[in-house]
Amino acid sequence: xxxxxxxxxxxxxxxxxxxxxxxxxxxxxxxxxxxxxxxxxxxxxxxxxxxxxxxxxxxxxxxxxxxxxxxxxxxxxxxxxxxxxxxxxxxxxxxxxxxxxxxxxxxxxxxxxxxxxxxxxxxxxxxxxxxxxxxxxxxxxxxxxxxxxxxxxxxxxxxxxxxxxxxxxxxxxxxxxxxxxxxxxxxxxxxxxxxxxxxxxxxxxxxxxxxxxxxxxxxxxxxxxxxxxxxxxxxxxxxxxxxxxxxxxxxxxxxxxxxxxxxxxxxxxxxxxxxxxxxxxxxxxxxxxxxxxxxxxxxxxxxxxxxxxxxxxxxxxxxxxxxxxxxxxxxxxxxxxxxxxxxxxxxxxxxxxxxxxxxxxxxxxxxxxxxxxxxxxxxxxxxxxxxxxxxxxxxxxxxxx
Ligand code: ADP
Ligand code: MG
Numbered sequence: 001x002x003x004x005x006x007x008x009x010x011x012x013x014x015x016x017x018x019x020x021x022x023x024x025x026x027x028x029x030x031x032x033x034x035x036x037x038x039x040x041x042x043x044x045x046x047x048x049x050x051x052x053x054x055x056x057x058x059x060x061x062x063x064x065x066x067x068x069x070x071x072x073x074x075x076x077x078x079x080x081x082x083x084x085x086x087x088x089x090x091x092x093x094x095x096x097x098x099x100x101x102x103x104x105x106x107x108x109x110x111x112x113x114x115x116x117x118x119x120x121x122x123x124x125x126x127x128x129x130x131x132x133x134x135x136x137x138x139x140x141x142x143x144x145x146x147x148x149x150x151x152x153x154x155x156x157x158x159x160x161x162x163x164x165x166x167x168x169x170x171x172x173x174x175x176x177x178x179x180x181x182x183x184x185x186x187x188x189x190x191x192x193x194x195x196x197x198x199x200x201x202x203x204x205x206x207x208x209x210x211x212x213x214x215x216x217x218x219x220x221x222x223x224x225x226x227x228x229x230x231x232x233x234x235x236x237x238x239x240x241x242x243x244x245x246x247x248x249x250x251x252x253x254x255x256x257x258x259x260x261x262x263x264x265x266x267x268x269x270x271x272x273x274x275x276x277x278x279x280x281x282x283x284x285x286x287x288x289x290x291x292x293x294x295x296x297x298x299x300x301x302x303x304x305x306x307x308x309x310x311x312x313x314x315x316x317x318x319x320x321x322x323x324x325x326x327x328x329x330x331x332x333x334x335x336x337x338x339x340x341x342x343x344x345x346x347x348x349x350x351x352x353x354x355x356x357x358x359x360x361x362x363x364x365x366x367x368x369x370x371x372x373x374x375x376x377x378x379x380x381x382x383x384x385x386x387x388x389x390x391x392x393x394x395x396x397x398x399x400x401x
């Protein structure tokens with residue numbers, strides 16, 4: 001059983017360190033999407049209302065050491081505006097400033113410490129280094145609340161080690177994600193379908209093997225599908241391809257067959273001349289990707305209309321659907337039809353429909369869908385995939401009784 005904050009003993013006057021996922025996109029010092037900050041407010045407001053002293057921590061991007069470009073300070077400013085109260089900012093994480101701020105906070109007050117990844121110990125592969133960093137973080141607070149679902153599958157100091165050092169609870173975001181993931185894994189209503197796409201090809205190929213025994217249907221689109229098409233003997237021209245995964249993919253195709261999982265691959269794709277919004281394009285059957293007028297330089301950037309129809313009908317006739325990864329380069333209108341068709345079909349599912357992954361979530365919103373049309377839009381693509389695979393997530397282990 002997950003320990004959640006509403007079951008914590010009184011937090012009034014207690015210093016509570018909250019791990020959020022405030023990894024927002026920043027361009028020229030400006031936050032271009034506040035989504036993750038807004039999503040974190042529920043837990044933070046709850047803690048303020050409990051009269052706790054709230055100390056927020058997060059990572060931002062992948063800095064190597066201290067790098068002003070990745071400072072959380074603009075995030076603290078936005079957080080303060082949204083909360084309509086001051087958010088004290090410490091320019092370090094475990095230094096004098098952070099410690100000082102944590103000591104002078106008043107009940108109901110909020111502070112934020114600097115980007116955790118300015119310290120290499122946060123993500124170190126060395127257990128002792130991570131534990132050392134977490135021990136110093138723990139000095140800032142009396143309790144720990146884990147609310148960054150996007151990172152709970154990571155063995156990182158502020159995610160896993162810290163939870164073993166302080167009385168720890170799941171925040172509302174993590175609680176909701178775990179509830180939905182449990183629904184998906186415990187007794188999914190059948191047929192259970194997983195749709196995978198996107199561009200993090202090797203990350204996502206790896207999960208297929210573990211998912212196959214749990215599902216009835218698997219549809220593949222996006223950038224990862226070209227490794228499948230190649231494995232089946234097709235020439236994929238200049239499409240995204242992970243050559244070193246070809247043998248693995250052949251293995252997945254064989255196990256899908258053996259396990260009786262219906263593997264749904266596109267029969268046609270949209271081939272583009274270049275990777276650009278205004279480029280020329282042509283629909284081609286999967287055995288003719290290299291035979292368009294762009295020849296070997298053609299790039300598959302979306303599933304084709306026949307495939308979109310077939311994928312959509314499999315989705316809408318399933319009872320449980322988990323979708324992670326866009327079917328094409330949805331950021332460009334010419335290559336967004338496949339993703340839109342899947343999103344539409346998901347809204348027609350009569351059972352549980354879950355969208356996972358940062359870009360997939362952005363895609364459904366950008367394509368005009370509303371959050372309430374899906375059972376759940378997850379904030380952590382990688383974390384929910386690992387949960388589905390049946391892996392133990394380091395950040396959740398210490399939160400379970
Ligand atoms: P998520 O964040 O939902 O997990 P990913 O990060 O794996 O998804 O992938 C999202 C990206 O994949 C999008 O930016 C999209 O443009 C890109 N993408 C989708 N299809 C293709 C393709 N055929 N070729 C290259 N990139 C693609
Ligand atoms: Mg992504």
